[in-house]
Amino acid sequence: MQLLKQVWNERRSNGWLWAELLIVFVVLWFVVDWTYVTARTYYEPVGFDITDTYYLELSLKNNKSDSYIPKDKKNTTLGQDITELTNRLRRLPEVEAVSVSSNARPYIGSNSGMMLRIDTIVRNPLRRPMTPDFFQVFRYQSADGRGYQPLVQALKNGNVVVSENLWPDDFKGDRTLLGREVVNVDDSTEVFKIGGVSTKVRYNDFWPNYSDRYIAIAFPEKEMSGLNGEFYPSNIEVCLRVKPGTAKDFSEHLMNLSASQLSVGNLFILKVHDYENIRNDFQQGSYNQVQVRFWMMGFLLMNILLGIVGTFWFRTQHRRSELALRVAVGSSRMQLWNRLNSEGLMLLSLAALPAAIICYNIGYLDLMDGYMEWGIVRFLITFAISYFLMALMILAGIWFPARQAIRIQPAEALREE
Template identity: 40%
Template sequence: MRTIFRQLRNEWRSNFFLALELLVVFVVLWYIVDWCCVTARVYFAPMGFDTNHCYCLMLNRLTPNSALYEAGRTPENDMDDMLEIAERLRHRPGVEAVAISQNSIPYGDGSNGLTVCVDTVPVHAMHRWVQPDFMRLFRIQGVAVQGADGQTVYTTSPDSLASVLNSGTLILSRNVAADYEELHLPDATPLLGRQLPLGEPDNDFRRRVAGIAEPMRWSHFQTSDQWGGPFIATDLSREVMIEFENPAYLQLSVRVKPEADHDFVEGLMNDADRLYRIGNVYILNVLPFHQLRTIEELEDVNEVKTQLCILGFLLLNIFLGVVGTFWFRTQHRRQEVALRMALGSTRQGVFIRLIAEGLLLFVVAMIPASLIALNIGIADLVDVSCLPFDTLRFCIALSVTAVLMALMIVLGIWYPARRAMKVQPAEALHDE
């Protein structure tokens, strides 16, 4: 190794520019790898819910222009009819769970906000107005619950969350107060059992924190700390539903058993007019949640695809540049390979020496390149909206970049070196 290093030092003029090229390429490749790693980590992180075999039923109300319209029906009647439709769906064969919610379903296009006060500090988060079965339907994972007897139970069961949600309780996500530094509550579990005022600190209307749940992400391109992840869940009672007046402003969700999830939409719509139209309320449409996800994430998906195409083009140029540079360098040293073999070096020894030279030169260039990449990250010149720039993130991107660069260098040396070693030494020296 010392001999190789001495040779690189003696040939410093040509190696300097090659090392400079490797330094620039390494920094650019590190930036690309960092973006890809962050995007992948965010995309594949747990969502906090499960929408497999789930459907969203959009209900509406008949207008006076319809021949089936029943005059004299009040908003109270419409909401009672909607509750009756939900009850009938619970008894439909193959249906596992049914829940009504308002602007709370995954991949929805609307949201509400709610503020609770913790030690006079207003904590604002997404308001999930849901029936208790919402927790079972989307399999929201719990952290801890507190029953009416005041006993705390640490559990991940969605059933436990559903059992404690009522008109006098709240369910908070684990990270609901993580962004409020003055509270020092990265985890909301200490709030379990406390009576929290809604809106203003002096509000007499309070609700007890009866459960702590895992956050629900808004989409695959947002983290659990961004909007939609921290949430405050309250019970959607009949009285609250009546305030919305129209069933179209509410969402009815259904989970189907896996073995029964075959042509469920067609069968339901065939029975919709006969079984699930009550009064003036009827089922307008049924959409599986994977379609809602496609609609909600379409813009983000297109943006990521565009960025991947650009980064893929840059990566291809980097690959061809690095491989081509070392390919040409090795091919140019064909006579040196022949001379070493003529002096008694084995083919394996020459091959290892060429590979070691390339990798050693890369290591020399990687040290300052790593420092440059570190300073780029510290200066927040990388994307920190989804994940903070920390030691783990830097090390992962650095390791992946080093491996990719090393593979490119080895590939650029391997093939021309193998060809050069197959040539007889006398023939190569004669050609030279």
């Protein structure tokens, strides 16, 4: 209480410092909040695993190729050729699982949607046709904790799989999904039974885990056999997972087999993409944007640090004679040290109270840039980090000049004054 009275008595000199701390605190909190949200989102589980996985880019031979089969002599459809190719891939000793899908693989950037009605709720999840092995290739996880097997079995049984966040976040009714029926809004005769529920799956590493609601529909071999358009190789996604410990040159090995063993009809493997490279290429723009913003934030933090340290350095240096006088009347150097630090932290606390109101309202009004939902937990964490950083800056600004000031002899300091 005495310290608070002292700060109030010196309000003329402390007023400008309080205003500076208030403004800097809000700016620093903005930086901390963006950094926290970006890092928290990036390191959250994505809901799938791309380790040891590959995407096969398919293409068709043209009539200039020696092994080209003219249409009038070809007795299989493109879909049948894709099925045969996947069967040959499964027989390779290094391969664990192979899947065929459309607009479903991770980091694709191409989507198709579907309007669904579940009870009276209408949702618009991503539509993902796929073969059951897709869940094994990318290690989707069942919401009940039993791995990918229940999801695989659900598609084999002719049912659909949905993500556990299909319900709206504010839905207060029965949130059970397994066993329910969903209706295609555009075609009410199309009714699906939910046979599996997966954990949340994110669209990429920079979007939150509630951003990608989907419905997985079986891609049966009969339907695939009917595909015969020349544009289908680019729309069909053949992905595979190799067994752990497979050599890193598997993609080169697969390309060597492409012409002799993995060419079916006019269909062949144009390129084998390691999924780590797909991930990096797909998110390169986001990486660059985050990197630039981190440099900008770092530059801003450095200026805040220099400003706060410089202000308290000057303030402490300017009070050398006052400190010397306190030593002369009996104050110990440790008492002076504690007093200077306490004054700095008191001013910070007084500035942090109105800053908290400003910061919370900035977040509540959705003025922050980021995908993470606003909430009291996010605010308290970022506010505490901001307060801690500000306190460190203030203590750093006080430490060195105070260390010199409290060691000076009282007579010397008073003579300088």
